[in-house]
Amino acid sequence: EIVMTQSPATLSVSPGERATLSCRASRPISSNLAWYQQKPGQAPTLLIYGASTRATGIPARFSGSESGTEFTLTISSLQSEDFAVYYCQQYNNWPLTFGGGTKVEIK
Amino acid sequence: QVQLVQSGAGVKKPGSSVRVSCKTSADTFSNYALSWVRQAPGQGLEWMGGIIPMFNITKYAQKFQGRVTFNADESTTTAYIELSSLTSEDTAVYYCARDYRAKYCTSTTCYTADAFEIWGQGTMVSVSS
Numbered sequence: 001e002i003v004m005t006q007s008p009a010t011l012s013v014s015p016g017e018r019a020t021l022s023c024r025a026s027r028p029i030s031s032n033l034a035w036y037q038q039k040p041g042q043a044p045t046l047l048i049y050g051a052s053t054r055a056t057g058i059p060a061r062f063s064g065s066e067s068g069t070e071f072t073l074t075i076s077s078l079q080s081e082d083f084a085v086y087y088c089q090q091y092n093n094w095p096l097t098f099g100g101g102t103k104v105e106i107k
Numbered sequence: 108q109v110q111l112v113q114s115g116a117g118v119k120k121p122g123s124s125v126r127v128s129c130k131t132s133a134d135t136f137s138n139y140a141l142s143w144v145r146q147a148p149g150q151g152l153e154w155m156g157g158i159i160p161m162f163n164i165t166k167y168a169q170k171f172q173g174r175v176t177f178n179a180d181e182s183t184t185t186a187y188i189e190l191s192s193l194t195s196e197d198t199a200v201y202y203c204a205r206d207y208r209a210k211y212c213t214s215t216t217c218y219t220a221d222a223f224e225i226w227g228q229g230t231m232v233s234v235s236s
Contacts, residue, residue: 034222036152043202043226044152055207055224087152091220095168096142096154 002027002090006099012107019075021102023088028069032092035064035073038101039084047086048073078104109135111203111227118233124191127230129203135225136160136184138209142223143177143188145199153199157206157220160186162213193234200229 003026013019023033031051036044046055048064051071061076075082083106088099114128129141142157156167160179167175171190179186186203207224210217 032220036223043229044204044223045226046207046222046224049207049222049224089152089222091222094166094220095156095170096220098152098154101151 001095002029002093002097004088004090004097004099006086006088006102008102009100010103010105012105013078014107015080016077017107019078019082019104021073021075021086021104023071023073023099025069025071025090027093029090029092031066032090033064033066033071034089034091035062036087036089037082037084038087044087075104109205109225111135111141111205111225113201113203113227113230116231116233118235119193121194121234121236123193124189125193125197125232126187126189127201127203127232129186129188129227131160131184131186131205133184135205136179136181136186138211140206140210140212140218140221141186142204142206143175144202144204144223146202146229147196147199150199155188157218158186159210159212159218160184164212164215164218166215166218190232193232195234198232198234200231202229203227 033051035048038044051066052064112130143155158177204223205225206221
C-alpha cells in the first residue's frame with residue numbers, strides 16, 4: 001500500500017501568518033491527492049482534491065501544490081477558524097490511505 | 108444540501124458484532140460510491156472500504172476482509188457496515204463518506220477511487236466488557 005507521510009506533526013503559527021504543510025507519498029500517485037481539515041468532535045471537511053483544486057466553498061487562502069511525490073497545503077493567512085488537524089489522502093491506488101495528520105495550533 | 112445521517116453511538120462486548128447505518132439521498136444512493144472510514148480516539152483516519160450502493164459493488168481494505176461487510180437497502184437509500192469479532196482496538200468513530208464524483212459503475216473493474224466530499228456525522232462505537 002502507498003504510505004503517506006505528513007510533516008510536521010505539529011505546526012505552531014500566529015494568526016495572520018502563513019502555514020505550509022507537507023505530505024509525501026511513498027510511490028507516484030499522479031495528482032490524486034486530497035487535503036482535509038478536521039476540528040475536534042467533527043467529521044473531516046474536504047479542502048482540496050486533485051492536489052490543487054479547491055472544493056466548493058473553500059476560501060482562496062487555502063491552496064495546494066505538488067512536485068513529484070511531494071504535496072503541499074498552504075494557508076496564506078491563518079484565521080482563528082483554521083486551527084485544526086489537516087490530513088492528506090491518496091486516491092490513486094487501493095487501499096486508499098491517509099497521512100498521520102498535521103495539527104496547526106496557535107503560537 | 109446533501110447529508111449523510113448515521114445511526115447513534117453504541118457499546119459492544121468483545122467478540123460481538125456491530126452494524127452502523129448511513130442514510131443517504133436518492134441521488135447519492137443511485138449515483139455515488141460511499142466509503143467507510145474510522146478514527147480511533149486521538150488517532151488518524153483509516154479507510155475500511157467502499158460500496159457503490161445501487162449495484163452493491165464493494166471494495167474492502169485487506170486488513171478488514173473477512174470481518175467487515177458492506178451492504179445497502181435501496182428501499183430506504185441506506186448503506187450499512189457490519190463489523191464482527193470486535194475487540195477493544197475497534198473502538199472508534201465510524202464515518203461514511205461520499206465520493207465527490209458521481210459514477211455509473213456496474214462492476215468492480217470500473218469502481219475508481221475518489222476524494223470524499225460529503226461526510227456523515229460519525230458514529231462512536233465503544234468495545235468494552
